[in-house]
Amino acid sequence: MxxxxxxxxxxxxxxxxxxxxxxxxxxxxxxxxxxxxxxxxxxxxxxxxxxxxxxxxxxxxxxxxxxxxxxxxxxxxxxxxxxxxxxxxxxxxxxxxxxxxxxxxxxxxxxxxxxxxxxxxxxxxxxxxxxxxxxxxxxxxxxxxxxxxxxxxxxxxxxxxxxxxxxxxxxxxxxxxxxxxxxxxxxxxxxxxxxxxxxxxxxxxxxxxxxxxxxxxxxxxxxxxxxxxxxxxxxxxxxxxxxxxxxxxxIYGTDHQITSQDAVRAMLPYIESHLSSGGRLHQVTRHMLGLFAGRPGARLWRRVLSEGASKAGAGPELVLDALSHVENAALAVGE
Structure with missing residues (x-):
């Protein structure tokens, strides 16, 4: 290698x-x-x-x-x-x-x-x-x-x-x-x-x-x-x-840039793979809580994931629900 x-x-x-x-x-x-x-x-x-x-x-x-x-x-x-x-x-x-x-x-x-x-x-x-x-x-x-x-x-x-x-x-x-x-x-x-x-x-x-x-x-x-x-x-x-x-x-002078919202969506296949191998949602989403820090909807994003991700059966749909609060809040303030 x-x-x-x-x-x-x-x-x-x-x-x-x-x-x-x-x-x-x-x-x-x-x-x-x-x-x-x-x-x-x-x-x-x-x-x-x-x-x-x-x-x-x-x-x-x-x-x-x-x-x-x-x-x-x-x-x-x-x-x-x-x-x-x-x-x-x-x-x-x-x-x-x-x-x-x-x-x-x-x-x-x-x-x-x-x-x-x-x-x-x-x-x-x-x-x-x-x-x-x-x-x-x-x-x-x-x-x-x-x-x-x-x-x-x-x-x-x-x-x-x-x-x-x-x-x-x-x-x-x-x-x-x-x-x-x-x-x-x-x-x-x-x-x-x-x-x-x-x-x-x-x-x-x-x-x-x-x-x-x-x-x-x-x-x-x-x-x-x-x-x-x-x-x-x-x-x-x-x-x-x-x-x-x-x-x-x-730092590196390249043109790669991804939005936090796109990163959440890009995490979904990874989350599905983790769940299918016996993992739990909160093991992944606990690292995602700060993605929208300081932005509209951040509090609801954290709350939905913190309260729901450790429950049995929690999956990608919970992440999308949390993301919807961020996107709705952004629309409300015109972002």
Whole structure:
């Protein structure tokens, strides 16, 4: 299988988010944007290698370009997990060095690995030896009492010696004690200038910035200032139309653009296939609730889907009913 050069795709990416960026979410996001690089939720290497949970690798071919994010700290195990991901066709394998959850800490991976750059280097080297697709790293600027100005360049330099050229940097520290994972997404202050300084210091690296970026206007400012990519998380999930519908024209310079209404209709065959294989409607539609955020009819759209999609027998007709409220509201205000 021929894999694309992801350096262009990575100009914009949707962050890996636990419980959110599953295969149904990614299918929707790919309808909205052909160019944006999509990431799986973090999948732990032990779950794949020891637990045999290969269903966690399921995805639709339409999702390409799509990256698998792995969590782990054992080089040999990560190599095996990376090969499993590459063998099923993922375009990139990404190592999580940023998640601050208790579960991740107890497994000695995620953000705690910011303290062990040599181990991270060993991990990515083993992963690269096992696969023929690009291996990348997503990290923080530091953890706890580390001084980001000192440790981040050391981290990048150490890991890059093993041939890693693409990093995504969440521009916040992670506090492993005293803050919950949710608080770690908001409370530690953002330090965008530090990430920009890293690009100046390591011009040969492809660096993407992540954390608190909520609009394409903000993303473009970072790109115009010299960064290679921008990763957007919650804003892309909660308001996908504003971020992803315009991404292909504004970020990639292509003429692909789809309306949110057309995206809903394009989801219907996918929904029917999911239902016919034993799935439930809400497993897909929970990712569609933000499609009309801020637009007339959005409240009714969310209400109809939230209240009805988990009921037995709910199907595509419920989605069309919810969509009719949006379209009627748009007509009423002359859109």
């Amino acid at each position: 021929t894999h694309p050069d992801l350096s262009k795709s990575a100009r914009l990416s949707v962050a890996p988010m636990m419980d959110w960026t599953d295969r149904h979410c990614r299918y929707l996001h790919r309808l909205l944007s052909r160019g944006t690089l999509l990431y799986t939720e973090m999948v732990t290497a032990p779950a794949l290698v020891r637990g045999g949970a290969l269903h966690l690798l399921d995805y639709s071919p339409e999702e390409h370009p799509v990256a698998l994010q792995l969590g782990g700290s054992d080089p040999a195990e990560l190599a095996k997990a990376a090969k499993l991901g590459a063998d099923v066709g993922y375009d990139e394998i990404n190592l999580n060095v940023g998640c601050p959850s208790d579960r991740v800490q107890s497994g000695t991976f995620g953000a705690v690995l910011m303290r062990q750059p040599d181990l991270v280097a060993d991990c990515v080297a083993a992963m690269q030896d096992a696969v023929d697709v690009e291996v990348t790293v997503k990290c923080r600027i530091g953890v706890d009492d580390q001084e980001p100005e000192k440790i981040l360049p050391q981290f990048l330099e150490t890991v890059a010696t093993r041939g890693i050229t693409r990093f995504t940097i969440h521009a916040r520290k992670a506090w492993l004690q005293g803050l919950s994972p949710k608080e770690n997404r908001d409370i530690p202050p953002l330090d965008y200038p530090l990430v920009h300084r890293m690009k100046a210091q390591f011009p040969e690296l492809h660096l993407s910035i992540n954390g608190g970026i909520a609009t394409l206007d903000e993303a473009l400012l970072h790109l115009e200032a010299g960064l290679d990519g921008v990763m957007i998380g919650r804003a892309a999930y909660h308001n996908p139309s504003d971020i992803l519908v315009e991404a292909d024209t504004r």
